[in-house]
Amino acid sequence: MPEGDTVHKLVNAMRPLLEGRALAKLWLRDRGDVPELAGERVAEVAALGKHFLFVLGERAVLHVHLGMNGKWLRYARGQRWTRSAATAVVRLDTADWSFVCHQAPVCELLRRRDVALHPVLSRLGPDLLAPEIDLDLVVARARRREARSAAELLLDQRVACGVGNVYKSEVLFAERVHPERDPRTLGDDAIAALYATARSLLRQNLGGWKRTTVRALAPGESLPLGMPRLFVYGRGGEPCLRCGARIASRLHGDDARSTYWCPRCQPAQGAAGAGRGPYAASHGSPRGAA
Ligand SMILES: [Zn+2]
Known part of the structure; x- marks a missing residue:
């Protein structure tokens, strides 16, 4: 599963190609084309922990989470896709690029004002990759x-x-x-x-x-x-x-x-059910499948 570093790296790579650009097309698996957003500017591409947030125009936010198997692929417009369209869940086009996300379990279009009330996003703790953290x-x-x-x-x-x-x-x-x-x-x-x-x-x-x-x-x-x-x-x-x-x-x-x-560097002192629980392991003996 992609972790925070991977998501931030992807966002850093997407930003210069998306931010400030006009959206030529937005397509979502569960609703098809979203013509009302065509022509809107991509105002911001952001990472929040393992979540992707694309602010589209003044009022819309596209929220994507890659889960275990999701993947973003980037194509020049008109380039043949290297993955089946059958697994695509979102397609975001500018004049030059298509960003296609495959197999992401979370892909939803939100109203910008609803992000603060979102059941998952609103409860996230601070992003460990934010510039400052308390x-x-x-x-x-x-x-x-x-x-x-x-x-x-x-x-x-x-x-x-x-x-x-x-x-x-x-x-x-x-x-x-x-x-x-x-x-x-x-x-x-x-x-x-x-x-x-x-x-x-x-x-x-x-x-x-x-x-x-x-x-x-x-x-x-x-x-x-x-x-x-x-x-x-x-x-x-x-x-x-x-x-x-x-x-x-x-x-x-x-x-x-x-x-x-490591059973020696990380002894079970203070562990719940130390020595008996599922994580009990004697020094030097691996337990469970590698
Ligand atoms: Zn060790």
Whole structure:
């Protein structure tokens, strides 16, 4: 699933091609062409956590969320599409470009004034990739939620938005917090540190390179050949880059979300049901499918 960094990178690439341009055509799967918006200017293209918002003219906002499998493709006008039109959910054309989104589960046209009342958008916490962020506010929002685990807390977009499954595991590793740790056993400083680290890791991946958390890359720099790009995510059973213990992993939930952690760097102290729960893992022994 695209996380906050991917969405912001896509928005940064779309902006110069869309903002200020006249809309030649807008088509939505559930309503077909929207001729009343043809000719309107694209006033703004924005990312909010994992959500795309296109402000169209004075009154309309197109809201898109890519979910697990959604994807944006850009074509020069008249260019043959590389994906079947059958999976397209939105098409947004200017004089020069077609932006086509495939398979996104959320694609809706809103009245601008309704965004502030939207059941999902209005409840999002601060975007971790916003220019400024108030971590005290994020901690206060975290305290109001009833997440059962630190992993669940980080995925809760109502606390702060932008973290998905990959960053969830990487942030917890960086902060040496077990995924199942009860957030109530973490002090305010520890909660703030989780989000400061999430913000830092997301920000260092806004360049053109493939996502990495093991080192902040400079433009043009790449990791040594064969070096893992992530500390724990996707590395079940492999040695921890910090201590050598084998990375543990677990798949859970209907959509088989995966969590990875190092049992030695992230001991289960304070975890709900520590040593017994689904995340219990002895040092060095991977658990669950990698
Ligand atoms: Zn380790």
